[in-house]
Each structure stands twice: as structure tokens, then as C-alpha cells.
Amino acid sequence: MHALLSDIRLVVFDLDGTLVDSVPDLAAAVDTALADLALPMPGEAKVRDWVGNGSRILMERALEDALGEAPAAAFLDTAHERFLSRYGEAPCERTRLYSGVGEALAGLAASGRRLALVTNKPAAFIAPILRATGIERYFGMCLGGDSLPRRKPDPLPLMHVAKHFDVAPAHCLMVGDSRHDIAAGRAAGFRTLAVPYGYNHGEPVAASRPDEVVESLAELV
Ligand SMILES: O=C(O)COP(=O)(O)O
Numbered sequence: 001m002h003a004l005l006s007d008i009r010l011v012v013f014d015l016d017g018t019l020v021d022s023v024p025d026l027a028a029a030v031d032t033a034l035a036d037l038a039l040p041m042p043g044e045a046k047v048r049d050w051v052g053n054g055s056r057i058l059m060e061r062a063l064e065d066a067l068g069e070a071p072a073a074a075f076l077d078t079a080h081e082r083f084l085s086r087y088g089e090a091p092c093e094r095t096r097l098y099s100g101v102g103e104a105l106a107g108l109a110a111s112g113r114r115l116a117l118v119t120n121k122p123a124a125f126i127a128p129i130l131r132a133t134g135i136e137r138y139f140g141m142c143l144g145g146d147s148l149p150r151r152k153p154d155p156l157p158l159m160h161v162a163k164h165f166d167v168a169p170a171h172c173l174m175v176g177d178s179r180h181d182i183a184a185g186r187a188a189g190f191r192t193l194a195v196p197y198g199y200n201h202g203e204p205v206a207a208s209r210p211d212e213v214v215e216s217l218a219e220l221v
């Protein structure tokens with residue numbers, strides 16, 4: 001086990017960009033949603049930098065890019081509905097686990113630690129993706145960006161999970177790919193660990209000063 005885990009009893013994982021590379025499917029849904037609205041398709045590279053604050057803000061960034069100005073609220077609502085419908089049709093066609101994730105989850109679970117998932121993506125998409133990638137059984141609790149009144153970088157979902165498992169924050173670890181994960185973890189009183197391969201608005205996640213950065217989650221076990 002990694003030294004950081006010695007007094008950790010609960011490990012909370014981010015999903016997009018940490019456990020799964022979901023951008024191919026997210027980008028396909030953004031592209032088709034914009035095409036439905038007769039707007040140009042942004043493609044994967046741009047979408048990669050827009051993921052991290054939930055699907056509504058993802059679509060706000062996409063519309064702003066396509067229109068050259070901030071979208072009207074009603075148009076954003078329409079576009080967000082299009083995105084949810086398109087993503088719901090195919091949330092895991094090309095979404096894949098990052099290397100090392102399977103070993104890490106199996107090893108941590110076997111060690112008796114509790115595992116949970118806190119993502120900013122809508123909760124409805126969590127189970128289909130965990131099922132398709134074969135990792136659903138590891139998580140005792142999963143929260144989405146719309147599960148509670150506030151989402152990451154607010155610490156609320158992390159505090160909720162720690163309370164659910166009755167583990168003090170000092171014995172909890174947040175594992176994520178973005179500054180929102182690190183900020184939420186720190187604010188909740190958790191230890192924090194980052195992976196550098198995910199989505200962080202084009203910036204290195206190390207700039208958020210997590211307690212540790214690992215190239216692969218396999219290094220945890
Ligand atoms: O859907 C998003 O915006 C990001 O999701 P994540 O919190 O799992 O990285």
C-alpha cells in the first residue's frame with residue numbers, strides 16, 4: 001500500500017478523468033447536441049478542457065464557443081436538454097477505464113477500506129458507466145453533481161459520504177484529476193491525491209498542491 005493510505009479508511013474517487021476516460025462519449029454527445037441546433041461541432045480536444053463542472057456548464061462553454069458570446073438562459077436550457085438526451089443514448093460506447101484502475105479498486109477493497117464515488121456529472125449516468133466498465137460493485141455510495149444542493153469544489157458531497165460511513169475526515173482520502181477535487185477534498189478535511197492524466201481545464205493538477213500525485217492508480221496498491 002502507498003504510504004499515504006496508512007491511516008485512510010475511506011477513499012472517495014472522482015469519475016471522469018480519474019477512473020474513466022469519458023471524453024470520447026461526452027464529446028460525441030456535445031457534437032450531436034450542437035448539430036441538432038444547427039451549430040458547429042467543437043470536437044474532442046475542446047470538450048476535454050470544458051469537462052469538470054457538470055453538464056450544464058459544459059454546454060454553457062460549448063455554446064459560448066460556438067456563438068462567440070454567452071448564451072441566453074432559455075437557449076442554454078434547450079441545449080442542455082439536447083445534451084442529456086444525446087449522452088443518455090450512448091454514455092459508454094467509447095468510455096474506458098484508465099490503466100491501473102481495476103487493480104487499485106480491487107486492492108483497496110480487499111484491504112477492507114470503504115470506497116465511494118463523487119462526480120459532478122448527473123447521477124443518472126453513474127450506474128450505466130460503472131456497469132459497462134465492470135467496477136460498480138466496489139462503491140458503497142455514489143453521488144452525482146445533482147445529488148445534493150452543492151457539488152465539488154464545495155466540500156458538501158465529501159462530508160456527506162464521510163458521515164454516511166462514519167469515518168472522520170482525517171481518515172478519508174479524495175482522489176481526483178482536477179482542481180475541483182483537490183479544493184473539495186481540502187475543504188472537507190480529507191487527504192488529497194491527484195492523477196495528472198485527466199481533465200483540468202488545460203492546467204497541471206499539481207498546481208492545486210494535492211498531498212500526492214501518482215502517474216497511475218496502480219501505485220496506490
Ligand atoms: O461531468 C463533469 O463535469 C465532471 O465529472 P467528474 O466530477 O467525474 O470529473
Ligand SMILES: [Mg+2]
Pocket residue numbers: 014015016017018052176177178198199
Ligand atoms: Mg474529474
